[in-house]
Amino acid sequence: MRSWIAGADGSGFGPEHLPYGVVTHEGGHRELAVRIGDRALSLARLHDLGLLDGVVRHARSVFDTGSLNCLLSRGPAEWAAARRRIQEIVTDAALADMAREALLPLADVVLHLPWDVADYVDFYSSEQHATNVGRIFRPDGEALTPNWKHLPIGYHGRAGTVVVSGTDVVRPNGQRKSPHEELPTFGPSRRLDVEVEVGFVVGTPSPQGTAVAASELTDHVFGVVLVNDWSARDIQAWEYVPLGPFLAKSFATSVSAWVTPLAALADARVPAVAQDPVPLPYLADDDPWALDLRLSLELSRGAVSAVVARPPFAQMYWTPGQQLAHLTVNGASLRTGDLFASGTVSGPEADQRGSFLELSWGGREPVAVEGMGEVTFLEDGDVVTIRGEAAGPDGTTIRLGDVVGRILPAR
Amino acid sequence: MRSWIAGADGSGFGPEHLPYGVVTHEGGHRELAVRIGDRALSLARLHDLGLLDGVVRHARSVFDTGSLNCLLSRGPAEWAAARRRIQEIVTDAALADMAREALLPLADVVLHLPWDVADYVDFYSSEQHATNVGRIFRPDGEALTPNWKHLPIGYHGRAGTVVVSGTDVVRPNGQRKSPHEELPTFGPSRRLDVEVEVGFVVGTPSPQGTAVAASELTDHVFGVVLVNDWSARDIQAWEYVPLGPFLAKSFATSVSAWVTPLAALADARVPAVAQDPVPLPYLADDDPWALDLRLSLELSRGAVSAVVARPPFAQMYWTPGQQLAHLTVNGASLRTGDLFASGTVSGPEADQRGSFLELSWGGREPVAVEGMGEVTFLEDGDVVTIRGEAAGPDGTTIRLGDVVGRILPAR
Secondary structure, eight states: OOOSSTTTTTTTOSTTTOOEEEEEETTOOOEEEEEETTEEEEHHHHHHTTTTTTSSTTHHHHHSSSSSHHHHHTOHHHHHHHHHHHHHHHHOGGGHHHHGGGEEEGGGEEEEOOSOOOOEEEEOOOHHHHHHHHHHHOTTSOSSOTTTTTSOOEEEEOGGGEEETTOOEEOOEEEEOOTTOSSOEEEEOSSEEOOEEEEEEEOSOBOTTOOOOGGGHHHHEEEEEEEEOOEEHHHHHHHOTTTOOSHHHHTOEEEOSSBEEGGGGGGGEEEOOOOSSOOOGGGOOSSOEEEOOEEEEEEEETTEEEEEEOOBGGGOSSOHHHHHHHHHTTOOOBOTTOEEEOOOOOOSSGGGOSSHHHHTTTTTSOEEETTTEEEOSOOTTOEEEEEEEEEOGGGOEEEOOOEEEEEEOOO | OOOSSTTTTTTTOSTTTOOEEEEEETTOOOEEEEEETTEEEEHHHHHHTTTTTTSSTTHHHHHSSSSSHHHHHTOHHHHHHHHHHHHHHHHOGGGHHHHGGGEEEGGGEEEEOOSOOOOEEEEOOOHHHHHHHHHHHOTTSOSSOTTTTTSOOEEEEOGGGEEETTOOEEOOEEEEOOTTOSSOEEEEOSSEEOOEEEEEEEOSOBOTTOOOOGGGHHHHEEEEEEEEOOEEHHHHHHHOTTTOOSHHHHTOEEEOSSBEEGGGGGGGEEEOOOOSSOOOGGGOOSSOEEEOOEEEEEEEETTEEEEEEOOBGGGOSSOHHHHHHHHHTTOOOBOTTOEEEOOOOOOSSGGGOSSHHHHTTTTTSOEEETTTEEEOSOOTTOEEEEEEEEEOGGGOEEEOOOEEEEEEOOO
16 A cells, blocks of 8 residues: 655555544644644545545534544444545545645644543553552552452543643642651652553443443444553652542643554554453453554653653553453443553563653662663653554554653642 | 512522523423422523523523533633522512513423533542541551541542433442452442432633632532432442542442532531641631531332431531642643532431441441331332432522432343
């Protein structure tokens, strides 16, 4: 599959990828778009040109809007139809002259949160991450809680503070108390951290009172984003017993500006890791798959940038299908726009840990980064970039949308 | 203040109350309404009659819609203007002939969720409840966690499963493991419970990165609903460490069909309970007030109905203002439609406990209810009703909208 759009093939954003986003161009309205190479292809403009007529029901309401939600709500058949047609447009040279009018250089557009987030759930599905955090937060207990291998632990986050990549993050204030302090103090978090995660965007809703099976994931989940679940570890350590993380997480969660359709990741599927004990039947999946997404965590401080970790998403213990099955087994409904994230991705190696909490082992073992000195947690002005890539069809590479954020000083 | 509407005065839904809801009449569109006596006064129809012209900016978009959200977003000045005008309409006999056309008997309407819930946060602000739960869930530890008196503990719930009073609740399935079982099992919750709570509905949003002070509560909070935060205790006990309650709560949360404006509860304000230790300055409030809402929990099983608890809301440890200040101190934004609930309301007396977990002390001390026998947790077919009332002006009584729900068998 080759595109007539210069620079698209081989860029990670070729015609086999086509992630969806929302852009504004020169201060205009929000436009739904797909990314191809270093351009945004406006679906609103393609629709105006008549190139999307009849692709889905009421095509205007799907394509000529400033949000992905309407397309999300349509389900797999229309997702596939839209994708097929857009692939045709970007690969058929006969359409180039017309479609070119809908191409906008990325340098000329502003990227927005591509969909309205309904509920946001954050899982905790990396065995290595949960083990590391257990050892750091609860040094006197078992690293994994007794429930960990029986169910994919998760909790609800704050949907209203999910922001698009590129949004600055203000260092949160809050209550902090270290074990050797008698009383908590108030002030800016001193242990501001990242969590490298992968998020799944729900399209098709499900009714309250019914469960969705793991094998039904592709009926409901539209696509994938990278997630930085910013975390204030000092606030978290003091607040999280007994009801879980709250203010330590709710100040901001950053997601990619581009939503990669699951359909683009067919070649990234790999068998899921073996589970022992075998989970209860409601978590069973005839064909359990994981996604082999190769992630990286880059820190930029001053003039220096360095990749400090390469977390391996393929090694997550709980699969996305199991997360979905667990999330709904109690009858919780899904809504169009729900986001569920994997939890921090960490591998067994020291340089595969997806948080500074783990990389610096609770701050006690700073990471030496060339040209940057020793690193524990985030400083004001730091810029964090999470990247991800995966195998596409025919030897191509899919690059997920980056997640970038700069830390601003506390207010 | 007297109304020309028969039966309104003295009903708990007199002209001093005027809670907002959303109704449909004979299968028509959703209409914003206020409750007066046993009628819904349609604001859409009042608007069509010209009786709401100029009351707020773009009055049609506020009143002629099927959701409270637009009014919520307008802020205190327009909330007051709308309320003033509606009070005028229901009390001025000269307007009776016209306005009567907008009155719909409650028996003829269906009540809907009155606003779109953005984020849902559940606090844990009753000292007695937290103490009871601590004793029941963690018998070997301190009843209150070390952080409890320093900050209002809270967590995010699932906004998408907030339902209006009257909606049936399907008993959730899930993983349960009692301490004497070696492995978890899957099935319907055997310890289905209620939580009697009071919820605060946010109108005016706040930008991400800024904090809202406790004293600014009335700038942001529009009104109050009763909340039943249904809870599956067996699921909760197994899942909640370390990230908090998840599936034990996310299957359903019921709220009143009528949102009582805070303005109607001015006479219900009482001084907040004393706090020791004095909280950190960001939780200070020059004029800390609580609301003296008298709540009741009624269980109907078979042909018998009985009030099993009368939780006293005035005795909550953390005030709504402090909850709001805490919720935003890390820079978390508020959105129109956010709901934050108090946590279970329990008083010191055995018949003031707002959950069956507490009433039956973890199921070990069943409650004897006349005509019903011994009660621990909820059975299929049970109907739970939460009611609340408060002092209104001039000796009147304000009745909050009930929260009713029937338990259906697990699927």
